Each structure stands twice: as structure tokens, then as C-alpha cells.
Amino acid sequence: MTDLAQMVELQQSLTILGTIGGLALALLGAGLAAVLPGIGSAKGTGIAGEAGTGLLCQDPSKFGKVMILQVIPGTQGLYGLVVWFFAIFRMGLLSGTLPELTIAQGMQYFFACLPMALGGLFSAIAQGRVAAGSINILAKKPDDWSKGMVLCITVEFYAILSLLASMLMIINISA
Template identity: 55%
Template sequence: MDKYGIVFALLGAALAALGAGAGSAKGVGLAGEAGSGVVTEDPSKFGKVLILQLLPGTQGIYGLLIAFITLTNIGVLGGSSDFGIAKGLLYFAACLPMAIVGYISAVAQAKASVASMGILAKRPDQFGKSMIFPAMVETYAILALLISVLAILGVSGLSI
């Protein structure tokens, strides 16, 4: 039964990359659609549109980071992977904030980005303000990232 520890830990790492990555892919795609609409009418707005489009892409990077830290700590990328099922489940739980919040925040941020593109289309001089709205959503992705990082590092130090 002890050998299942690594299975749960790896599942957690995969979920973090999967959830946050899928959310970002969906979000960047949606923002890209709206961005194409704005650029079709005014190609000079490409640079600003690109920034708004990329905002929901950060969650995918956070997911990758969490997956990478987990893989390093559980010995998949080298080192020892000798731990029990309890520790494996703890790693799994540590990855969940990034997996779930990553997905939800990426999609929500994309919607805010699309709305901000409406501001950009009509009032390009208000670009700074338009960027704030989707950027606010980023806060929660960063909080989830922080908790996942702290939890993974904490779990790795536990002797169970």
C-alpha cells in the first residue's frame, strides 16, 4: 500500500499543471478571439491587445511551477521517492489550490480581459485602467500559488 504514495503525489502535480494549464489555454483563446476582433478594426492596437490577451496565461506558468516543485520533491526527477501514502496524499492536497484556483481564475480573468478589450477598442487612452480589472483576478491565482508552494515545501520536511 505504501507504494501508492508516489502515485497520489504525481497525480497532484499532474492536476496542478492540468487545471491551471487548461484554464489558461481556454482563457488565452477567448481573449485572443476578442483581441482579433479589435485588431481587425484597428491593427495599431495589437501591442496593447497582446498584453490583455496574455494576462490569463500566467496561471499555466504557475501550474507548471507547482508541478515542477512537486516532481523535484517527490523524487521523480531524481533522488529518493521513498514515502508513504499519507505523505503522498498530503502532496496531492498541496497541489489542489493551484489546480482549482488556477483553472477558475484563468477563465474569470479571460472574461475580464475581453471586457477590457472593449475599453481598449473605444478608449485606447484608458489602457492603463483597462488592464487593472483583469489584473485584479491575478491576486487569487498568486495566493493559490503561494499556498501550494508553502504546502509542498512544508510536506517535504515532514517525517511521516
């Protein structure tokens, strides 16, 4: 009798683990999609901001252009938040009930969020470095500062590809 009760208890715990485990994996992926690009954006805007403060000590009139160059690496954090929101919406978390996701569905959400999580993290930091270099262009050749903007936008393209990859994968996860 105790063996049967133990087997029933084990089966129930595996069912609960499967439900909670799938949701946990999905939430981990969505959370990484929000947090890692946010960390990258904080780092990237910080790098650009450090370069900008040096220029602004010399020429405060360039504040508007410096601010534009500093803000650009912050877009990845926004893209990550969009993926997070879309993922939790597709999971059904906004319906007011806790969704039941299988481990397979949880893994699908987890891996669908990874392009934005990793692409956003690394591209924001790289873009911050490019923006810092662009601030150097602004300091030495103010008329050519738009060339630095083009260089920053080149890095932005890869953040957009990460966003697109994650969104297309999330859209194709079956409920």
C-alpha cells in the same frame, strides 16, 4: 501452509500498494497542478484572443496592447508548472530513483497541489473574460486601456494566492 503463503503474499502486495499508491497520489496532485491551470490558461487566452481579433480587424495598430491583454491569463499555466516542478523536486523524483512515499505523504502532496490546480483553472478563465472586457475598453476608449489592465491584475492576485498556498504546503511536507 498455503494460508501462511497467502498472508505473506497479501502483506507484500499491501506494502507495494502503499509505496506505489503514495507516489501515485502525489503525482496525481502534481499533474493536476500543471494541467488544470494550463487548461484554464488556454481557455482564458482564447477568450481574450477572440475579443482581440474583432478589434484588430478594425484597428491593427492596437496589436501590442491586445497581445498584452491576451497573454495575461496565460500566467496561471506557468504558475501551475512551477508548482508541479517544485512538487516533483520535493518528492525526490529528480534524484534518479523512484521515491517511496506513504499513502499519507501522497495525500499531503495531492492536497498541497489542489489550491494551484483549482485556483489556476478558475482564475485563468475569469481573467480571460476580464481581459476580453478590457479589450472592449481599448476599442471604445483607447486612452483608458490601463484601467482594463488593473482589472485583470485584480484577478491575477488570486492566482498568486493559490500559488503561494500550494508552495507553502509543499514546503511543509516532511520527507
